[in-house]
Amino acid sequence: MLCVAVAIFATNVAVADVFQKGSLIEYNRQDVAGGKGTLYGQFAFKRDAALKDQAIKEIGWMTLQPGDSIGMHKHETNEDAYIIVSGEGTFKDNDGKEYAVKAGDVTIARKGQSHALTNTGKEPLVFLDVIAEQ
């Protein structure tokens, strides 16, 4: 019976194509990758439920409060885009170079690259997280 239940869940994940704001999956994490504070997440779908033949594995609305951060971490098998929607932060790229980022800026860690993000402003830093894998 457990196998049947899991199969039904996986089918739902595969076919759903509209994820309304009120139905997003809340998933918050602490001190991500050696960073500080809480990474608040509201996900349409998460990588742990993605199917092998789906390129986009995860889409989430993320928030870091002022001073909070995601530490430097490497994407071994997938790519991760952070797209800044509001607030101000510092993005660190694969070479350790720091960039001031704000609304409208797009960043990406390709396969094998590392990145980090810190809210260096006074408002919440809101960004989209999109993970894809070939």
Place this chain on the structure above:
Amino acid sequence: MLCVAVAIFATNVAVADVFQKGSLIEYNRQDVAGGKGTLYGQFAFKRDAALKDQAIKEIGWMTLQPGDSIGMHKHETNEDAYIIVSGEGTFKDNDGKEYAVKAGDVTIARKGQSHALTNTGKEPLVFLDVIAEQ
């Protein structure tokens, strides 16, 4: 000399990982997929410059003015997420079912699926477009 110049450009596309708002590529299209009006786009990178081993092929900030639309079209080989940032619209999914969408909503057309989007509100409909392919 032309070949050398092209090679340098392709390398830049491959390694860049921060795309600041002011440097995004402006690319506007008319009556997309039988839709109406102008689809305004500001792209970090576009699918025509993506490398084969990159999963995320395109990221763009898109705007449809009130009444304007992207017509129904099929994604034969890739996936396309529309993530609503502001405004109000109607999203049509692969089965032709219509959904009212607004800020925070996430939609996706998986490989082989079709979708369409219309601005049904009074403000610009701003959304992110993310295309990925395995």
